[in-house]
Amino acid sequence: MSSYSNLFSPVKIGNVEIKNRIAMMPMGVFSPRLMNQDGSYTKDGADYYIERAKGGTGLIITGLVPLPPGHLPSIVNNVETYVENQRYLVDGCHKYGAKVFIQISALSGRSSTNPADPAPSALPNVFDPSQNNREMTVEEIHKYVEMFAAGAKAAKDAGIDGVEIHAVHEGYLLDQFTIAAFNHRTDEYGGSLENRLRFPTEIVQAIKKACGEDYPVSVRYSVYSKTKGFNRGALPGEDYEEFGRDIEESKIVARKLQEAGYDMLDCDNGTYDAWYWPHPPVYMPAACNLEDVAELRKAVTIPVICAGRFDDPALADQAIADGKIDMMGMGRPLLADPDMANKWMEDREDDIRPCISCHFGCLARIFQIDYATRGTKDISCALNPRCAMENHYNITPAQKKKKVAVVGGGIAGMEAARVCALRGHAVDLYEKTGVLGGVFIPAAAFSFKEHDRRLIEWYRKQMKDTEVNVLLNTEFVKEDAAKYDEVFVATGATENKLKTQGFDSPQVRYAVDVLMNQDIHDQNVVIVGGGLTGCEIAYDLAMKNCKVTIVEQLPEILNVEGLAKANYDMLRDIIDYYDVKVMKNSTVEKYEDGKVSVLETTYNTPNINERAITISLQGIHKIVKEIPADTVVVSVGYTENQELYHAIQAENVHLIGDADHPANLMAAIWGAYTTALEV
Ligand SMILES: Cc1cc2nc3c(=O)[nH]c(=O)nc-3n(C[C@H](O)[C@H](O)[C@H](O)COP(=O)(O)O)c2cc1C
Ligand code: SF4
Structure with missing residues (x-):
């Protein structure tokens, strides 16, 4: 039996009973392999959800x-095929005792990457603030309300337990319709709070009319907007004036949504x-949202x-016991591990x-x-x-059990060892140091990376559970290769070093050393390299009362492929908040007498319309600036360690992880x- 009796108690949403308090949060699955054009899920899409239902x-x-x-799938493209196609999802989830709600979206308004999409009012687009999204017409609003009812009816007909x-x-x-700062309309959908809430109110009423009063309708809801202005977020704990919805208005809105007929509020900020x-x-x-959601819950039943x-x-x-919330919502944790609920139920948190x-x-x-598909991934x-x-x-x-060597006990090495062992191979994992984790150990050393440290522990436990033969403090030499059917080379990468004048000083340190020792505080620090690690170190040191300057040779910091807007925006806001100075187009010339000489190059920059920003253009300027630095931290990437690989290269030798390419x-x-x- 689980230690969490409240979490594993049932709860009702309208008339629908949910077996426990664990909800998988909506996460957009609309790539062509997973979603059909009629808005239903393909078999692969449905099986992804069913896996999470199976996980408890x-x-x-x-x-x-x-x-x-439009060009995206839509739930009202073809309601007949939708109803037919969704049955597989519904039956699959019900088989494991889970209930399914589908989330129907009016989409994004000014938050769309397409500035042609309609918004409540002509508002600056989030991604390209130089353009305004246009105001939605009343006819369009009425059409959306009708479509919501038709979509919800299709969901109900498919056996789906509720809609959000x-x-x-x-x-x-x-x-945007509900928030005064985004809604400047003067018709019945703008102005007073009642008017601003008219659109979501009409939606729930139309759905109840089409599907019956007892068909559950949830609404995804932000308690606070946590917004300082267009394109400006408020960091946790920051003192700011709310541009969007504050808690007083939020409580009124939540009550009115309940009165309008909504059966659940699915909340964050x-x-x-x-x-x-x-x-x-x-x-x-x-x-991060728990206390705000708890405050909101006081306003509704x-x-x-x-x-x-x-x-x-x-x-x-x-x-849940304290009445702060009714259900816990998890999105990404269930992507990383679909079996969380069952593991909690069985008291197997370490797994x-x-x-x-x-x-x-x-x-x-x-x-x-x-x-390949021309769709999204x-x-x-x-x-x-x-x-x-x-x-x-x-x-x-x-098919054939083999003897496998994995060389290098970083994350890539442990992953290869884990999968090989689970497939039945006999695996020896060679690690030349006394500890498993590799370069991920320093990467996880930041105070805010507790989950990364947990991941290392998870991998270490996996090595034991899958009976990988871990050989610590053991160097793999090229002659060892002959003993194995397959060899994985996961020898990692080495930090790049700079030969800049004065960089032989003990005050010049490298990222891994700084992260491992965590001994810098209350200093002037110059960080060379404004990539992800450099910027995270800047955040870490700024929190430790350091005055930090980042020197980046490119025109922008954080040139990280695949970095999400959320992570990027937060780091940028953190850098501003802590007054970290960023020198772009800049290189370090030398470090001498406690000062870093930085050569900063400025170019002529056009305005947002690509036209002249001044009457007389400035051309290229190169200026040397001296920045006081008690410590210089260098974070300029890695070079792969491929020596062993080249020595034993053969068909049965596989290069993986940073040793293949640092990423x-x-x-x-x-x-x-x-x-x-x-x-
Ligand atoms: C890939 C991805 C897609 C998402 N798509 C949606 C969505 O379609 N609708 C929605 O309301 N929230 C969406 N979210 C937000 C999640 O529902 C959830 O609130 C967020 O991930 C925070 O919860 P977590 O920390 O448990 O992941 C998405 C999140 C992710 C990571
Ligand atoms: S945030 Fe990272 S670890 Fe979490 S689900 Fe997304 S990709 Fe996986």
Whole structure:
């Protein structure tokens, strides 16, 4: 029996009983391999959800299905095929005792990447503020209301247990209608709060009329907007004036939504202008929305879900017992590990692979184009390549059991060892140091990377559980290769060093050393390299009362492929908040007498319309600036260690992880996983 009796108690949403308090949060699954044009899920799409139902999740809320017909799938494109196609999803989830709600979306208004999409008023587009989205017509609003009712009816006819309206949340279209700063209309859909709420009110009323009063309708809801202005979010704990919805108005809105007929509020915080609230990166505190959602719950009697970096069952259990929330919502944690609920139920928390809030495999990925299909890429997870590939990437027994060596006990090496061992191979894992984890140990050393440290522990436990023969303090020499059928070379990468004048000083240190020792505080620090690690070190040191300058040779910092907007925006806001100075187009010339000489080059920059920004253009200027630095921290990337690989290169030798090419954790894990499936 589980230790979490409240979490594993049933709850009712309208008339529908959910077997426990664990809800899978909606996460957009609209790539062509997973969603049909009629808005239903393909077999692969449905099986991705069914896997999470099988893992013990009580309520599956699917990712948004678009409402307005267009180039994306839409739930009203063909309701007949929709009803037919969704039955597989419904039956599959019901088989495991889970209930399914689908989320129907009015889409994005000014938060769309397409400035032609309608918004409540002509408003600056989030992604290209130089353009305004146009005002939606009243006829369009009425049409949307009708389509919501038709879509919900199709869902009901397909046997789906309820619908969720997307969204008075996150700065999407309906949220923009409800917020005065975004809604400047003078008709019956603008002005007073009643008018601003008219659109979501008409939607729920139309659905109830079409589907019956007892058909559950949830609404995705942001308690606070956490927004300072267009494109400006408020960091946790920051003193700011709310531009969007504050808690006083939020309580009134929530009550009115309940009165209008909504049966549940699925809550967190934020808008697209403060995207790190609804999509909390690793820099956000755990359970970042819990106290705000708890405050809101005081205003309503319908069930309330809370989501956002919320994967602590003890905290959730207590919050339910205290009446702060009714259900815990988890999105990404269930991508990383679909069996969380069952593992909690069985008191096997150590077996859970923890989401590290990186967004590389999920949020950032679903907006990338897959050039093979010309559609967007599938949702997945950096740590779990099998996510949304349940019918393809299974770990199956190897036809021939082999003797396998894995050289290097970093994450890529451990992933290859884990998969090979699960497939029945006999695996020796060579690690020349005394500890498993490799370069991920310093990478996980930041105070805010507790989940990364948990991931290392998870891998170490996997080595034991899968009976990998771990050989610590053991160098693999090239002659050893002959003893094995297959060899994985996961020898990692070495930090790049700079030969700049004065960089032989002990005051000049490298990222790994700084992260491992955590001994810098209350100093002037210059960081050379404004990539992800450099910027994260800047954040870490700024929190430790350092005055930090980042020197970046490119025109921008954070040139990181696949970095999600939420993570990028939050780091940029953090850098501003802590007054970290960023010198772009700059290189370090020397370090001498406690000062770094930085050569900064400025170019002529056009205005946002690509025209002259001044009357007389400035041309190229090179200026040397001297920046005081008690310590210089160098973070300028890695070079792969391929010596062993070249010495033993053969068909049965596989180069993986940073040793192949230094990249992010996702590349390391996916490369190791897919290679290990093939041997
Ligand atoms: C890949 C991805 C897609 C998402 N799509 C949606 C969506 O379609 N509708 C929605 O309301 N929220 C969406 N979200 C937000 C999640 O529902 C959830 O609130 C968020 O991930 C924070 O919860 P977590 O920390 O448990 O992941 C999405 C999040 C991710 C990572
Ligand atoms: S890709 Fe990163 S953020 Fe997304 S689910 Fe996986 S670990 Fe979590």
